[in-house]
Amino acid sequence: MVAATCLPRDRVATVDLTAPLVLAAMVSGIDPSELRAARERAGLTQHELARLVGAAGGERISRWELGSSEPRADFLVRLAQTLEIPTMRLVRFDGDVADLRALRLGAGLSAVELAAAANLAAPTYYAWEQGRWARLPDRSVIDALGRGLNQPTDTVTAAFAEAQRSRRQHERRAVGTDDQGPT
Structure with a gap:
């Protein structure tokens, strides 16, 4: 087993680097x-x-x-x-709320198609779908995504938050921790 030691704040965990990579965005x-x-x-x-x-x-x-x-x-x-x-x-989706990927699949769109419909770069949208964002995009961008997805703005905003929650949860699982500490 090839392993790396990760130091998430006050915990030490070992990650199996030979295990298949599971992206948080792929949960839905x-x-x-x-x-x-x-x-x-x-x-x-x-x-x-x-x-x-x-x-x-x-x-x-x-x-x-x-x-x-x-x-x-x-x-x-x-x-x-x-x-x-x-x-x-x-x-299917991991939590109680659909994430961005689930909404996109439900709309029958590829990531590239949705990005184009919202006038975004596909890599930017894909990063958002994976929950990799520091702050929500401008309201106009969320509105554009809502139009592309045929979903209200509050649903799209909730999907952003769900994508990030899911990513963080899977990162904790990957390093052997959860909300209660090491597993």
Whole structure:
């Protein structure tokens, strides 16, 4: 095991540098079990659903249902429409509030598409989605994101806070600490 010692204030923790990197922004995503349940409720096979949404085949749907890969945001919208459910029902998120990635997936947009719609640089938006920001952007930027996401400003503001909360929580887990101290 390759390890590094981290010193978060008064604690010392060891981090396994050979472990896969898990980004906080990747906590929200597609809910594989909900996709499978919705497909089964609709009475469709994986191959039938693939044909209806224009996917490469039932194997692709199988990978999405197993969580070994995720559909692009535009496919997520097609899946929800075909299964006659709200898109956000196919999106899972870590906390009680959707983060920026969950809202974007629910809107059926890629990060690049949303950044362009809000007149932002894609790396800037992506950093925000990962919870890497020191202060909220100007109200005009949050309004632009809200328009792109078809969400009210307060929902977008809450999503910013959730992205940052999630990032911090996963950083604590990565160094072996939580709110109560070392694990």
